[in-house]
Amino acid sequence: MPDQVLFAMEAAINGLMAGVLYALVALGFVLIFKSSGIFNYAQGVFALFAALTLVGIMEGQVPFQHLINAIFGTELHGFGWETPAILAVVLTVGVMVVLAIAVERLILRHLVNQPDIILFMATIGLAYFMEGFGDLMWGADIKKLDVGLPQGGSFWIEENTAWLGGDGFYGFFIDRLDIVATIAAAILVIGLTAFSQFTKQGRALRAVADDHQAALSVGISLRFIWVLVWSIAGIVALVAGIMWGSKSGVQFSLSLIALKALPVLMLGGFTSIPGAIVGGLIIGMGEKLFEFLIGAPFLGGATENWFAYVLALLFLVFRPQGLFGDKIIERV
């Protein structure tokens, strides 16, 4: 097979893998939008906060230690112990649930029946607050995140695909972290689907997503559903934070991964979990192939960011609700 074809295939495969990472971020947006109609601007910051908390717990860092040291003149540096990754993940999930309860109690509860734009603005405020809160709680220095996930190209795949091409082809490169992310995304989607299909809370969540008023009339607690869905979005944010944080270390630019989720949402629809996954795959593969075939050779490269939006806009022209989004029909 010609090497150029193999390279294009490699770009496509890596694009699919990158798309899974985008989809992980997009999933959090979809969950909250689907159940409450809120576009959660803070989802990227949630991923950052979750990753900061995970590393902080793993390293035995004292929360707010800089603040405590500054106020009380102490010299706290840590508890002096390290927490195993699994336990730290469980504790971080607990923190994200507490955060979801706080969001419901302190923000959402007071904004019931407000226009969507007000709720959106509230999440902007939440994003900036959470960023500052995370800084105060865990510090702004970069943190290495190592929960034992493998990284680097897979030797096995390289060695077993090298024969496909000539001397200039070294086998397909696939990052093992991307493989783990794909498996994690698959488990998340299966888990979320099973949860919404086969559990009482899941059915309640779907009922709220379909019609708030009707759900309320049959006794479903909107507040409980909001806490539930923000908790799940927090867990999804933790998974996204682990995957992205493993690549770059945990730092405040992690919140910018939300930018990669927007074209995925535009393409896949704001209300569909499968849409987020398929949208992520299309965006990931599309942008990588475009960069390989046109961007790098003819346009000077760095086309991925804007091409993702062009691709999403193209889909929007033909399907404004996104590939899997619900078509809104209002009868007058």
Add this chain to the structure above:
Amino acid sequence: MKLKLVTMALATALTAGSAVAQELVLPWMSYRTGPYAVGGIPLADGYTDYFTLLNERDGGINGVPVRLVNCETGYNTEKGVECYESTKGEGALVYQPLSTGITYQLIPKATADGIPIHSMGYGRTSAANGKVFKNVFNYPTNYWQAASVAVNYLLDENGGDLSGKTIALVYHNSAYGKEPIRTLEELSKKHGFNLSLLAVDHPGQEQKSQWLQIRRERPDYVLMWGWGVMNQVAIQEAANIRFPMENFIGVWWSGAEADVIPAGDAANGYKALAMNGVGTNFPIFDDIQKYVVDRGLAAGAGDQIGTVLYNRTIYAAFLAAEAIKTAMEIHGTKDITPEMMRDGMEALNITEAKMAAAGMPGFGPEFQVSCENHGGPGLGAVQQWDASTGTWSLITDFMEPDSEVINALIEEDSMAYAAENNIELRCN
């Protein structure tokens, strides 16, 4: 008698008033928040701690205390301009914008206001031409010189011959990242190496395409002009494709501890350019510990001391302090204005004796600024990361750039700027 007493009281009050008012105002455009805070924090800590040290140990510079005016930019150009506008009225002596984008915006403003700018190792490279840029200084080195020093280092590594070799430049797709391209193109013609350019969009969290391209093309060396998360991801991706770290060289903004720590052991051997000394093995750090940290006056948690970026702004602060001393000496007054500060910067002469007196022997190269040359000699060294000890070490002396190529480029670019802006050349 009453009148005499009142007059004396007034005179005393005025004298006391002026004594209190005499201070050296230095604005600091920090970015302790936002996506680039990882780099902004040590930079802010170093600059602040140095002047706290001078105030605590020496009572300031020649007895005049320094007042730092902090303004948070979040590494955002618009906020940087706001910071400038809101602080310039406080008697600001010199601005260190800490961002190429902010520097570009401030050049016309500060020039009109008569306030000098020092963009040390960043900003507009051709501002090194003092004949055109009266108020802008970028000593001791700049991006074009950095590119040349990197190529000279590779020439040394290859017995003086790079013909047929391929050098890839992975760069932040911004004005900053594009700065070395022209120089590298000229140098590739001169030395016969192939240049491959790979742009990375802001913020650089996703670089799979670029590193797959590097894996396909197998360049002999990769240079990087990155900042923030782009650096960490690039080093991780290089490790992922098993690119040899000793052949991967970053500019001085891509060579801090934060850039290599996330990749762990895989970053071992990574190299970066340096314009100043690394580590804590300088007497000044003992003084910082004694007069600043132990007194609870450190700008941060005191955990950045001796890191690459902390040392960078210790050096920037030292150069500012020396320029202030020079300005006081030239004008015979301790109450200097921004114009006098500019004169001090233009007459700055950094000697080993001055560095040693400041507790920084051998911290940087000796150099002299002049009316024509605001950029200094452009010397740079190469530092290498040892992951096992978690330390950077200089592996070369400070090396000279290819002045023949760089000076011609600076002349061409600055003259075009002068023509565009009707600037009358000076230093005649």
